[in-house]
Amino acid sequence: MSLRAASQRPSAGTNRRARYASDEHIDYIDDQEPTARLRALLAPQAIWVREAAALGDSAAALAALDEHRLLCAHREGPRGARHWNRQVEHWLT
Numbered sequence: 020m021s022l023r024a025a026s027q028r029p030s031a032g033t034n035r036r037a038r039y040a041s042d043e044h045i046d047y048i049d050d051q052e053p054t055a056r057l058r059a060l061l062a063p064q065a066i067w068v069r070e071a072a073a074l075g076d077s078a079a080a081l082a083a084l085d086e087h088r089l090l091c092a093h094r095e096g097p098r099g100a101r102h103w104n105r106q107v108e109h110w111l112t
Contacts, residue, residue, distance in 0.1 A: 057103065061089065062110045069111060 048056060064087045071079035093099035 054106070057089070057106075058110060060087070061103070061107050065107045065111055 046060070050056060064083065067083040067086075068080050071077075071083055089100070089103055091098060091100040091103060095101055
């Protein structure tokens, strides 16, 4: 079953953490204040992408981009993808 299909099941909320914990490639973050944890995960990856791009190594930059995905339940708001994209940009400056 795909992650998308599993998350859309009616009982998905009851055992979501246990289901994601069984996959070493997924970190399920359900913190009230996830900024520090996300910064520790996202900032090094973003620096890797930026450095590869600055050196003109497009293959390495694309490989770095492919290593990590942050999936958010929302696009907008304090927990949305747009917010976290802005945060990563801020951390890089």
